[in-house]
Amino acid sequence: MPTKVAINGAAGRMGQRLVALGCQDKSLELVACFEYSGHPKFGQDAGNVAGVGELGLYLVDHTDESYDAIIDFSVPEGAHAAVERAVTAKAALVMATTGLKEEHKAKIREAANVIPVVWAPSMSTTVNLTMKLCEIAAEALKDVPGGADVEILERHHRFKEDSPSGTALRFGELIANKMGITRHIHGREGRPGARPHDEIAYHAIRTGDNPGEHTIIFGLLGETMELTVRASNRDCYASGALQAAKFAAGKPPGLYNMNDVLGL
Numbered sequence: 561m562p563t564k565v566a567i568n569g570a571a572g573r574m575g576q577r578l579v580a581l582g583c584q585d586k587s588l589e590l591v592a593c594f595e596y597s598g599h600p601k602f603g604q605d606a607g608n609v610a611g612v613g614e615l616g617l618y619l620v621d622h623t624d625e626s627y628d629a630i631i632d633f634s635v636p637e638g639a640h641a642a643v644e645r646a647v648t649a650k651a652a653l654v655m656a657t658t659g660l661k662e663e664h665k666a667k668i669r670e671a672a673n674v675i676p677v678v679w680a681p682s683m684s685t686t687v688n689l690t691m692k693l694c695e696i697a698a699e700a701l702k703d704v705p706g707g708a709d710v711e712i713l714e715r716h717h718r719f720k721e722d723s724p725s726g727t728a729l730r731f732g733e734l735i736a737n738k739m740g741i742t743r744h745i746h747g748r749e750g751r752p753g754a755r756p757h758d759e760i761a762y763h764a765i766r767t768g769d770n771p772g773e774h775t776i777i778f779g780l781l782g783e784t785m786e787l788t789v790r791a792s793n794r795d796c797y798a799s800g801a802l803q804a805a806k807f808a809a810g811k812p813p814g815l816y817n818m819n820d821v822l823g824l
């Protein structure tokens with residue numbers, strides 16, 4: 561039986577790729593494409609919006625169809641609506657939206673008590689593998705003589721509304737946990753003085769149509785290690801999200817991440 565999937569934010573950059581890839585995947589059935597009723601493309605065929613031709617699936621804000629999983633690539637307010645939809649439908653939730661406020665995060669954690677939730681700032685296989693590699697590096701370098709300075713550089717398209725990326729923040733959280741770092745700063749200006757050891761700095765570049773790139777720098781005295789992972793298009797995220805929906809459908813309630821989905 562194919563996994564029945566709904567998409568929240570279906571007319572967006574990511575939503576369109578989910579429609580384009582999902583309609584070709586025989587192990588899935590796209591049953592609902594949600595957008596808010598004020599969306600300029602509301603009511604249009606989701607396939608036409610995604611550039612794959614008519615699918616007979618329309619951009620709606622309600623459906624009577626049942627679904628096994630809902631995937632959210634929207635905005636914080638949309639994520640809030642997606643959680644409510646998932647709980648009402650007793651469906652698994654794949655939460656991909658970033659830039660969430662604490663209230664949204666709390667709602668997602670609460671929902672995980674009653675439905676399965678896969679929650680990740682990046683659904684990319686190589687990003688989640690790089691996170692594992694960074695944890696190994698952080699553990700190995702946490703007490704290196706002279707210390708290891710960690711800086712995280714992320715690059716995204718000019719349209720991205722949140723900064724730094726959710727992925728960059730997650731990289732920083734994982735590394736900080738391993739190295740006992742407590743300070744997180746965003747950029748530098750003026751005369752901040754010499755850099756303290758227990759600090760991770762984030763730098764966000766916003767140019768053109770970059771689909772996402774992260775470089776994690778471990779700077780020692782005498783040598784530097786950099787781990788870079790970059791997307792060439794958005795399909796790495798979309799395919800990961802569809803895989804997450806198939807993984808989560810039918811799972812017991814709880815909070816899952818992409819390591820669970822990918823077996824990392």
Ligand SMILES: NC(=O)C1=CN([C@@H]2O[C@H](COP(=O)(O)OP(=O)(O)OC[C@H]3O[C@@H](n4cnc5c(N)ncnc54)[C@H](OP(=O)(O)O)[C@@H]3O)[C@@H](O)[C@H]2O)C=CC1
Nearest residue numbers: 569571572573574596633634638656657658681682683797
């Ligand atoms: N986890 C991951 O792997 C990835 C996560 N992301 C994250 O996904 C999110 C979306 O990214 P992207 O697709 O580029 O953004 P877009 O702005 O292109 O898409 C968001 C879509 O959601 C719509 N929307 C706005 N408000 C609501 C609402 N209340 N309910 C439902 N839909 C709504 C937007 O409409 P409108 O245009 O009118 O605002 C738009 O169609 C971002 O937070 C991004 O960081 C992105 C890529 C990968």
Ligand SMILES: O=C(O)C1=N[C@H](C(=O)O)C[C@H](O)C1
Nearest residue numbers: 658681682720725726727772
């Ligand atoms: O907005 C984007 O495009 C992306 N956002 C996610 C994030 O904030 O980490 C994931 C990916 O980097 C693309």
